[in-house]
Amino acid sequence: MYDLIGGQLVSTAFVVFVSGLLYQGSRFFKLTKKKEWILPPLAGAEKRVKKTVVQYIVAGLTSLQGTLWKTDPLMMIVTSVFHVCLILAPIFLLGHNMLLDQSWGLSLWSLPESFTNGLTIVVLICAAFFMMRRLFLARVRAITSFHDYFVLLIAVAPFLTGFLAYHQWFDYRIVMILHILAGELMLITIPFTKLGHMLFFFLYRFFIGSEYSFTRGNRTW
């Protein structure tokens, strides 16, 4: 059982994860090539005026008006904290780095375990917040389907089981097997579900973002 879940299935999950991301990335480029490009309004076409530092800061802050900062600041804070903790905790987790060191002879730095435990608790609290939003806010519930709960569960399961494993609550072996399975399920589903924003965020934010600012509507990628 462990041999399969902790051995072949781990490598399979990583292969699916990497090749899935490559496939989706190449699809992104292919699909966007077909489009006809209409020039967006040129940013900075108006005469450039020299701004003072304060004016720059004010202009930067005003540009936030159209973002989540203005419309839903609480969501903005929770989601930022959630993502930072979600990325930091597994990468700099002592146990994971020990396993890496065992199998490859190299590992990253590790944060103290009590600290990563704290990060995990923050992830769980934020996830509970997201679920409550979907359940109780009418405007969010209106656009929520089963898929959204499923994706949230996939994202949270490795953290929940990891938390239980760290504290050695319930049957340790079963919790560990569930933890590994949850991680594998997450890796496999990332390229093919909404979790794909792990890759697409960077494409949207930087490629398309640059098109409307630095490169004056030219497709540079």
Next chain:
Amino acid sequence: MKCKCIRVLMITLATMIALTGSVLMAQQDKMILDSSKVSKKKGRSVVTFPHYQHIEAGLDCKACHHVYQNGKNVLDESQLEEGNPDIRCSKCHSAKLRLNLQQAFHDQCIGCHVRYQKEKKKTGPRYCGECHIRK
């Protein structure tokens, strides 16, 4: 007379058994491996190591205890006496060595347990919390 003979024989036998068993008796059944004694870093909980269970499993001393020279284990088994500071793992596996004490213990225990698992033999724990048990 015959009765006395049997008594002497029984006492001799008992002494012999006690003597032969003495080497094994000297080994603690369970040893506490406490990293805080050599490292100031606060690590996971101490590991209770069932030494005798490993002897019972048929492993000889040099399966684990080692002094490597040119890839050969040149350890003199007569040195393996309790309390001998020269046979402690920390004697060689210091922080300066490529394999520090923590890596040495992890490699020694998990490495063997994983190998036994692959060979489909009865084996020991491989998950962190199976050795580092929370109190």
